[in-house]
Amino acid sequence: MDLPLVELKNVSKAFGSQVVLHDLSLSFERGKTTVVLGPSGTGKSVMLKHVMGLLCPDAGEVWFDGRRIDTLSERELVPVRSRIGFLFQMGALFDSMSAADNVAFPMLEHGGYTPAQRADKAELLLAQVGLPGVGAKMPGELSGGQKKRVALARAVALDPDLVLYDEPTTGLDPIRADVINELINALRDHRQITGIAVTHDMQSARRIADRMVLLAAGRIVADDEPAAFLASADDDVQHFIQGRAGDDDLEAIRHGFELGDARARREGALAPPAGDPHGADR
Structure with missing residues (x-):
């Protein structure tokens, strides 16, 4: 389909006198990973919250799969959010739950799965992120990289169309970071998952991006496929890359x-x- 999975149309958002997003228009192609770059405080995380329906724009519109979602009620947003996975910056696992129970949690919340189905799917997802046999372990027994992989398994537990990655490699050494990059690419290639990744990690961006967007002061500075983006003569782009x-x-x-x-x-x-x-x- 030519219709983008996600569209932000002329979205503006301010908190008090601080304007975070200014007339932002972005569309995200299905089955591709778009990496959104930019200095801290430029509106990247606020943009993700609009896509999730956690924030409503002061002006503009947010669309998901051809449906406007910024006007929906919390109840109406439930089926939309079930199609969106979120990988939090620090994983955000529940410390009181085992790895398997963390992965199964979305299935429990949204229903439609028996306990056996939840357990079987959690085991499969943990194997797919390279962690077979760790389901009984608690988060405190896992390394930082393992926690991030468990969190990624949880993010795709409901077979989402879209996954939002918030600083997916933060706090990881280069080898563990590349494992996450490989998993993001595998989800795109094998499950056709659309990805929107917010990151400061240029090495990760180069590995996973089908498209790169640079935000500054809530506006788009650059938007292109990786080779053209990296070769841009724009000072803001080169300052960030270097x-x-x-x-x-x-x-x-x-x-x-x-x-x-x-x-x-x-x-x-x-x-x-x-x-x-x-x-x-x-």
Whole structure:
């Protein structure tokens, strides 16, 4: 189908006087992974919350599979959300539940599965993320990478059409991060899952992206397929790709140190003579 799975149409969102999204229009193609990049505070997570229906825009529209969802009630959103998986930044496993019970939790919440079906599917999903035999373990017994994989198994427990990945490789070493990248690609290739990934990890972005989007101040700075995006001459794009501070930040740092140096010189001129810590006023 040519119809995008997700569309944000002229979406704006502010919290008080802080404008986070400004007239944002983005569509997400089915069966592809779009990586949304940008500095902290540029609206990436707020964008994901609009897709989930957790936030409503101040202006604009949010569409999922041809249906507008920002006007739906919480009850009407339930079947929509069952088609969307979410991988939280830190996994967000329930500490009081085993790995298998964590994976089975969405099936329990949405119903339609017997206990045996939940157990069987949880076991299969754990095997698919490379963790056979860990179902009985508690989250405290798992490594960071294992927790993230259990959380990913939980995110796809209801066979979603869309998975939202919030900083999927945060806190992982490069090898464990690449395992997550491989799983994201496998979900796209074998299950045709559409992915929207928010990340600061450029290595991960290169591995999983069919498309890259850069946000800054709630606006789209760049939007292209990876090769063209990475070759962009745009300063904001290259600063982000290379991890270089922007000219405005560098100027602010330079000015701040100049102020500090000037203050130190003034205070030095007023300091008591060396060897006389109490000064002349005894």
